[in-house]
Amino acid sequence: MVSVERVAQPRFTWTVPEGILPAVIAVSATVVAGYTASTLETPITSEVGLVAVLPPAYWIGIVTLNVIFAVSLGRGRPNPWLPAVLLGCLVVALYGAASLATPVPRAEVAWRHIGIADTLLRNGQLDPGLDAYFNWPGFFALLAVLSSATGLPPMQLALWAPVVNALLWLAALGLVVRTLTTDRRLVWLTLWLFCLANWIDQDYLAPQAFGFFLYLVVLALLLNFLGARTSPGWSWSPAGRLGWWRERLPTDPLAARRVAALLVVTVLAVVIVVSHQLTPFMLLASVTALVATGRVWASALPLVIAVMVIAWLVYPASTYLAGHPPLFVNGVEAAAAANVSERLAGTAGHLLVVRIRILLTGTIWILAAAGVLIARRRGPHDARPVVLVLAAAPFALLPAQSYGGEMLMRVNLFSLPFTAFLAASALLAMQPVLNHIRVVALAVLCSVLAVASVSSRYGNAQFDMFxxxxxxxxxxxxxxxxxxxxxxxxxxxxxxxxxxxxxxxxxxxxxxxxxxxxxxxxxxxxxxxxxxxxxxxxxxxxxxxxxxxxxxxxxxxxxxxxxxxxxxxxxxxxxxxxxxxxxxxxxxxxxxxx
Amino acid sequence: MKRVEWIAAATGISGLGLPLLLAAGLPQPLRAVVAFALIGFVPGFAVTRLLGFGDNVMLVVVSIALSLSLTAAVSTLLLSLTAWSWLRCVYVLGAITLVASAVRLGRPA
Incomplete structure (x- = not known):
């Protein structure tokens, strides 16, 4: 019998590096979504805004991004850069849709902010008597330099501000979240959910967008370099509690780096105080909560921030302060009336958009509650207490100011990074590798949230796109x-x-x-x-x-x-x-x- | 010269060169790129490297936050002193970059 030995023929194979193909598909989906958004024409006539007029190809692009993201999370260790590419694509497709549809910024407030920066650069001086904006000029002073030095029309800066701000927020949030978990999937899913659930629309060319970015960077610095470790013991007596708090140890052993971080935090806090009315109070609430619960080493920091806030209100902002107290107790009922019930009025389409906004926020809160209850317990390294503190701290300000009926939305924005983290914890609970059913469920959930996000964010397109x-x-x-x-x-x-x-x-x-x-x-x-x-x-x-x-x-x-x-x-x-x-x-x- | 020092030297040169380029006048889009680099990154990068924070992602994000904050602070100060001009603000940012880079270069290896 003759045996025929099979000789292996040399094969020329071309293998695509892992992650390249999904990234190419994601970028293509974004280009398609972006192109279809750019074909829209103003005025938007639908009462529910952009969601009703965006072509099917846009939605195919959005769903594709969510499917690729869910599949990439299905692996135990996602490719480190693929989620970053996907997140960038999602930001462009979601936050840039209106910017692609019209060559001018939407929302009247962005136009007003351009006018304030224009006044500063024409006059070269501050006149706090003009209005409240000139009592918190930091951001507008930055904008005046930016538009003059770049030579770009301010309208162009305003047009793309939502995309740039969202990217900056996500980068800073990534630094915060990675101090809370070593699970990279949890980091990426938190950022993804934040991106989807952030319908609050505060990312236009505005001091609050700048302030929120700095707020997140401050938190990142605090948790990375100024964090503290407490002993696991707990005492309900005041003396025991004080002792527990005093015994906390810094997580960063390098004193020089702690001092450096404190210096940078102080500079950022000063600029937050100078730039926006509300953000300093949010920062103060969060930092105080972190220090009080023994999570941050710099115990004097709340006092330093409080002194800055008061000093600014008493002197540079005193012109505005007369007759406009920065905080006054309205009560929760008044806050709820100004922020929720008074908004539940109008045409059927508008009411539908308002209800979708409430539903979207409610979904994240329900998932976050599930995250608190069912997420895997991590013993002494469990991050949930610190996350809960940061999610809850902004609510301290809810009864203190209606903020023109927007306080609940602002509180929601400042809580969202942490409710998104808890929601992501619930979705990934006890699953080192997601099975096929959970990957499909995650893709469906994220796609539904994306539709709700576009409905909520662009629900006023009929009147905020000119x-x-x-x-x-x-x-x-x-x-x-x-x-x-x-x-x-x-x-x-x-x-x-x-x-x-x-x-x-x-x-x-x-x-x-x-x-x-x-x-x-x-x-x-x-x-x-x-x-x-x-x-x-x-x-x-x-x-x-x-x-x-x-x-x-x-x-x-x-x-x-x-x-x-x-x-x-x-x-x-x-x-x-x-x-x-x-x-x-x-x-x-x-x-x-x- | 060590790699670290090269970066500090290049940052210092940027602190000197970018404001001068802007003052000289550049065509678009070069002007926008140079201005964004100076206002949104370079001074913060010079200071952050001096302080020795963590990894590259942390370095980049803190650099952007610090640069924008320094620009806002300098511009507000110049407005308060009724001495505002965008070019003056840009020169101050360049000076901050130069000083931070010089301190970094002057540190013993």
């Missing part, structure tokens, strides 16, 4: 009006105040007519307040304002049109400009006698 005609009308408002005329807009969603910020008095019909019983009286009030001005006033009524008033249930279509018709007929009123999305009326002042 058309070219509205931008043009706002520009004409400044060109047509006298230099010192009062400028009146229908409401807050108006792309104005980006220039000549300090040269005009600004009011809105919404504010003037707060107590007006009907449209005719509203028109009379606007007319009277305009004519009393020495140079009269210019009134801009645009599409976005009308949408916002109707959607939020403040006024009906008929009332708004009735108010405009009545105003147009009153003496001294003439139409100065009109296009498809806006009209400008000039209101002459009362004739001077003598």
């Amino acid at each position: 058309t070219a005609a509205e931008i043009d009308a706002a520009k004409r408002l400044y060109e047509l009006g006298p230099a010192d005329a009062m400028l009146i807009a229908g409401g807050h969603p108006t792309p104005w105040r980006y220039r000549e910020y300090e040269q005009h008095r600004y009011r809105t019909v919404q504010d003037i007519c707060e107590s007006a019983p009907d449209a005719a009286i509203c028109a009379q009030l606007v007319h009277a307040s305009a004519r009393r001005e020495q140079s009269g006033a210019m009134v801009l009524l645009n599409r976005a304002v009308k949408s916002s008033l109707v959607m939020q249930g403040a006024m009906s279509d008929i009332e708004i049109d009735g108010m405009e018709k009545t105003l147009a007929r009153l003496p001294g009123v003439s139409k100065a400009f009109e296009n498809e999305d806006a009209r400008i009326y000039r209101i002459e002042p009362y004739r001077q006698v003598g």
